[in-house]
Amino acid sequence: MSVAPLPSNLPVLKPGDYATNQDVRWCPGCGDYSILMQTKKVFAKLGIDRSKTVFISGIGCSSRFPYYMNTYGIHSIHGRAPTFATGLKLARPELNIWMVTGDGDALSIGGNHFMHIIRRNVDVKILLFNNKIYGLTKGQYSPTSEQGKKTKSTPMGAPDYPVRPVSIAIAAEASFAARAIDMDVKHLEYVLERAAKHVGTAFVEIYQNCNIFNDGAFEYATDKATKSDTTLYLEHGKPLVFGKENDKGIRLHAMNPEVVSLREVNQDDLLIHDEKTPEPSLAFLLSRMRYPDFPEPLGVFRDVEHERYVNLVRKQNEEAIAQKGPGDLQKLLTGNETWTVE
Amino acid sequence: MTTTFDPVQAPPAQSNGKTVITLPSVTVRFAGDSGDGMQLAGTQFTDTSALVGNDISTLPDFPAEIRAPAGTPAGVSGFQVHFSSTDIFTPGDAVDALVAMNPAALKANVKSVKDGGIVIVNEDAFGEKDLKKAGYAVNPVEDGSLKCYRVIKVPINKMTTEAAKDSGLGAKDIDRCKNMFALGLVYWLYGRPMDSTLGFIERKFGKKLPAVAQANALALKAGYHFGETAELFHEQYLVPKAKLAPGKYRKITGNEAIALGMITASKLADKQLVYCSYPITPASDILHELSAHKNFNVVTFQAEDEIAAVGAAIGASFGGALGSTGTSGPGLALKAEAIGLAVMTELPLVVIDVQRGGPSTGLPTKTEQADLFQAMYGRNGECPIPIIAPASPSDCFNAAVEAFTIATKYMTPVILLSDGYLGNGAEPWLIPDVSKLPRITITHPKESNDASGFMPYKRDESHVRPWAIPGTVGLEHRIGGLEKQDGTGNVSYDPANHEHMVRTRQAKVNGIKPAGTDILWTGPKKGQILLVGWGSTFGAIKAATLELQKEGIAVAACHLRYLNPLPARLGEILKAFDHVLVPEMNLGQLRMLLRSKYLVDAKGLNKVRGQPFTITEVVHGAKAVLSGEVEIAVKQDSTSLDVSTGGE
Numbered sequence: 001m002s003v004a005p006l007p008s009n010l011p012v013l014k015p016g017d018y019a020t021n022q023d024v025r026w027c028p029g030c031g032d033y034s035i036l037m038q039t040k041k042v043f044a045k046l047g048i049d050r051s052k053t054v055f056i057s058g059i060g061c062s063s064r065f066p067y068y069m070n071t072y073g074i075h076s077i078h079g080r081a082p083t084f085a086t087g088l089k090l091a092r093p094e095l096n097i098w099m100v101t102g103d104g105d106a107l108s109i110g111g112n113h114f115m116h117i118i119r120r121n122v123d124v125k126i127l128l129f130n131n132k133i134y135g136l137t138k139g140q141y142s143p144t145s146e147q148g149k150k151t152k153s154t155p156m157g158a159p160d161y162p163v164r165p166v167s168i169a170i171a172a173e174a175s176f177a178a179r180a181i182d183m184d185v186k187h188l189e190y191v192l193e194r195a196a197k198h199v200g201t202a203f204v205e206i207y208q209n210c211n212i213f214n215d216g217a218f219e220y221a222t223d224k225a226t227k228s229d230t231t232l233y234l235e236h237g238k239p240l241v242f243g244k245e246n247d248k249g250i251r252l253h254a255m256n257p258e259v260v261s262l263r264e265v266n267q268d269d270l271l272i273h274d275e276k277t278p279e280p281s282l283a284f285l286l287s288r289m290r291y292p293d294f295p296e297p298l299g300v301f302r303d304v305e306h307e308r309y310v311n312l313v314r315k316q317n318e319e320a321i322a323q324k325g326p327g328d329l330q331k332l333l334t335g336n337e338t339w340t341v342e
Numbered sequence: 343m344t345t346t347f348d349p350v351q352a353p354p355a356q357s358n359g360k361t362v363i364t365l366p367s368v369t370v371r372f373a374g375d376s377g378d379g380m381q382l383a384g385t386q387f388t389d390t391s392a393l394v395g396n397d398i399s400t401l402p403d404f405p406a407e408i409r410a411p412a413g414t415p416a417g418v419s420g421f422q423v424h425f426s427s428t429d430i431f432t433p434g435d436a437v438d439a440l441v442a443m444n445p446a447a448l449k450a451n452v453k454s455v456k457d458g459g460i461v462i463v464n465e466d467a468f469g470e471k472d473l474k475k476a477g478y479a480v481n482p483v484e485d486g487s488l489k490c491y492r493v494i495k496v497p498i499n500k501m502t503t504e505a506a507k508d509s510g511l512g513a514k515d516i517d518r519c520k521n522m523f524a525l526g527l528v529y530w531l532y533g534r535p536m537d538s539t540l541g542f543i544e545r546k547f548g549k550k551l552p553a554v555a556q557a558n559a560l561a562l563k564a565g566y567h568f569g570e571t572a573e574l575f576h577e578q579y580l581v582p583k584a585k586l587a588p589g590k591y592r593k594i595t596g597n598e599a600i601a602l603g604m605i606t607a608s609k610l611a612d613k614q615l616v617y618c619s620y621p622i623t624p625a626s627d628i629l630h631e632l633s634a635h636k637n638f639n640v641v642t643f644q645a646e647d648e649i650a651a652v653g654a655a656i657g658a659s660f661g662g663a664l665g666s667t668g669t670s671g672p673g674l675a676l677k678a679e680a681i682g683l684a685v686m687t688e689l690p691l692v693v694i695d696v697q698r699g700g701p702s703t704g705l706p707t708k709t710e711q712a713d714l715f716q717a718m719y720g721r722n723g724e725c726p727i728p729i730i731a732p733a734s735p736s737d738c739f740n741a742a743v744e745a746f747t748i749a750t751k752y753m754t755p756v757i758l759l760s761d762g763y764l765g766n767g768a769e770p771w772l773i774p775d776v777s778k779l780p781r782i783t784i785t786h787p788k789e790s791n792d793a794s795g796f797m798p799y800k801r802d803e804s805h806v807r808p809w810a811i812p813g814t815v816g817l818e819h820r821i822g823g824l825e826k827q828d829g830t831g832n833v834s835y836d837p838a839n840h841e842h843m844v845r846t847r848q849a850k851v852n853g854i855k856p857a858g859t860d861i862l863w864t865g866p867k868k869g870q871i872l873l874v875g876w877g878s879t880f881g882a883i884k885a886a887t888l889e890l891q892k893e894g895i896a897v898a899a900c901h902l903r904y905l906n907p908l909p910a911r912l913g914e915i916l917k918a919f920d921h922v923l924v925p926e927m928n929l930g931q932l933r934m935l936l937r938s939k940y941l942v943d944a945k946g947l948n949k950v951r952g953q954p955f956t957i958t959e960v961v962h963g964a965k966a967v968l969s970g971e972v973e974i975a976v977k978q979d980s981t982s983l984d985v986s987t988g989g990e
Contacts, residue, residue: 051815066820072812075822083653090641091616091661116646320636327638329609330776335592339393
């Protein structure tokens with residue numbers, strides 16, 4: 001379990017207690033600041049032990065995150081953060097490990113590891129800052145950039161079809177998948193807290209604005225004038241309702257979702273969100289809903305329990321010891337067949 | 343269960359009127375289709391020979407394809423065993439007895455047989471079709487082309503079928519026992535007992551597949567008794583036990599020895615071993631072996647790729663465990679960036695490279711030593727890493743323990759360069775007494791309330807930084823691939839600091855003291871010619887040196903176990919000889935290092951045929967240098983050699 005209840009005699013932690021003495025070097029106005037702040041808030045609220053926490057990142061703007069958290073940390077190499085996190089968890093199952101990555105780091109160069117850390121359920125919290133652009137290398141398109149995106153490396157528009165991070169996580173058997181947005185700090189805090197409390201790998205996609213190279217990428221979802229119509233806040237057990245007047249909903253028509261008006265359709269006919277259902281098809285279907293055809297869901301898509309990888313691995317050690325007894329090195333080196341020279 | 347065999351040479355059940363001849367050493371090769379069970383027959387013969395007290399050295403030689411087209415030369419799998427009553431160092435140059443299960447096996451191997459040597463052919467597999475598949479127009483057994491050998495035709499298929507007919511198995515399954523018939527026959531020929539193999543058959547099949555066990559045992563015994571009673575052999579040969587150093591022995595391959603060495607290091611250091619690997623020939627057996635010993639609290643992780651394997655190992659090391667990854671050349675290439683991170687973060691890590699023929703996919707099942715430069719230099723930036731190269735299969739055990747000792751003592755990745763020949767080859771191993779092995783001392787800094795903060799890059803006099811592990815209150819710190827300010831470990835782009843750090847990392851590696859023998863020496867301290875080698879060429883070079891000495895040549899062999907840093911006294915050593923010859927299974931990588939570091943006119947004896955050196959090849963090479971020849975294709979059987987000189 002990642003978060004144990006605190007004994008009452010411990011000093012109360014404040015978000016500032018998790019800050020390091022290093023200057024934060026993201027561009028002024030970057031969405032990363034908000035994510036860093038909400039993370040510290042959640043850590044303080046849950047009283048998370050700094051000395052037992054490790055932040056691991058790859059390469060990219062988001063991957064500077066570990067330098068700003070006064071915990072243990074590894075700023076590793078491009079795309080490979082899941083590998084270091086997996087090895088560390090295998091060696092130290094009791095540690096609270098968080099991974100910070102970006103759309104390029106996780107989905108392009110690190111696509112392979114991303115799938116495996118999720119399907120193994122390594123019990124690492126994964127924060128994917130999705131800004132739909134390569135920021136650190138100054139503005140090339142990323143695997144989540146929309147088709148036709150004009151960037152430095154695609155002056156005639158990106159020919160690539162984008163991937164959807166939550167869809168990939170669910171396809172990779174994620175036990176927890178969620179989405180939040182940097183500007184909605186209360187909801188972001190809620191989602192981060194849910195991730196922290198999940199037992200197993202928790203995947204969180206965070207829409208994050210890069211105000212230098214891709215400013216306004218999520219404006220549709222943050223602008224007060226439009227956001228009620230372009231986003232949908234998921235709540236477990238509740239019908240999928242959205243809109244400024246809460247007058248719209250999502251209904252299933254054959255195998256496809258459709259937007260309906262509650263003026264014409266009874267609320268009982270809407271899809272009901274169920275983050276706990278073992279069958280991931282509903283979560284997957286929600287992960288496919290994309291602006292402008294649909295409101296984009298925010299919140300927890302899926303939260304189920306899977307056996308954690310490290311438990312399965314450690315059980316094998318325990319079973320081996322139960323069957324063969326604790327290892328006797330002299331016996332091992334001697335083996336089954338020997339001869340003696342006088 | 344430990345079975346201890348009496349070292350007395352088991353006498354043949356009865357010699358049956360045949361002449362018994364005692365030989366000092368013999369080389370046997372089993373050859374057949376890759377599905378014929380030749381590796382198993384060879385391994386069993388090796389085990390038995392070791393148990394009766396011979397010195398042994400083996401060379402398994404198999405194709406990369408699991409089942410190449412049956413009966414073709416591409417699918418031939420061989421296993422060579424050299425067993426002896428004296429110390430031996432190689433799997434043998436020429437073969438005394440060859441078992442050829444089909445024409446393709448005969449064709450691929452008969453050239454290795456000594457004149458007058460024994461060639462046992464399975465005559466049931468020499469039909470027209472079989473001959474055609476092997477590319478023979480006429481039957482070589484009939485046309486006199488093998489007249490310099492003693493060819494013995496045995497109907498192995500028929501005899502096996504007859505022997506196992508009451509086992510209840512179908513014809514196809516019975517046919518699969520013919521390797522046991524061949525093994526039994528060779529057991530008789532060399533007066534070896536069958537007990538060990540009978541025990542093996544019982545353990546492997548006895549409970550689950552009793553009919554299979556029975557059929558195999560019957561085939562083995564039938565082969566033995568066939569040798570005894572048939573009038574095909576007039577002589578039987580004995581190889582007395584070897585006079586090895588006293589003590590208890592077992593047989594071990596290089597890959598087994600590495601696995602056992604790693605577990606031993608973990609016990610000696612009182613640390614958990616976390617071995618992370620992606621399957622690759624010829625290194626996978628290390629993963630298999632370690633996976634079988636989880637009761638030693640070993641964690642094995644089969645990663646999604648080579649990069650994940652090294653990343654996980656580094657993650658485990660950050661957590662305070664013994665992180666390690668094993669691979670072969672192509673995998674080492676993929677791991678390069680992460681190994682650079684381990685150099686930058688100064689974390690302990692052991693990287694094992696069981697080298698194979700390259701470049702690219704190359705010759706996956708064949709041996710080569712062409713990754714030395716990759717190990718030395720195959721990373722971006724100035725990225726020094728200590729390199730240890732074991733000299734024999736059993737030496738892989740020591741090398742693994744030493745690699746962890748250095749990795750943890752100096753907070754550095756270490757590369758252990760083995761190769762396919764060491765990894766799969768076997769020899770006797772004097773089992774070490776665990777209680778006498780030196781402990782590996784590791785200290786982690788303790789909890790701290792120091793408000794001025796923890797200094798993760800504060801170094802000791804050997805430039806080694808502390809290994810502070812997560813979970814320790816007050817030592818929270820961040821490491822990573824960006825250049826670090828010395829002392830604080832904070833990110834720093836300062837030019838002077840970068841130069842200081844590059845030089846400090848180099849100085850740390852340059853100052854590493856070996857954790858075991860750095861040079862294996864044979865011969866006088868000065869003389870006409872010095873043979874300098876590293877890795878698996880040890881046996882051939884040593885044996886060649888002893889032969890050359892018998893001829894009155896002032897020759898010595900200097901075998902390097904530590905390739906980075908090179909032994910401090912090596913420069914002086916090289917100067918004490920008129921000539922320096924470096925035999926290597928590459929185009930001269932160690933030679934180039936020696937030439938550049940010591941300005942010595944080292945010559946190269948270079949072979950890249952996927953096969954280890956023979957003793958004769960090294961002897962010829964040394965003589966060629968002494969006779970002043972510049973470019974020589976040394977005789978022996980082929981163009982396998984090339985003595986290259988001076989410049990590149």
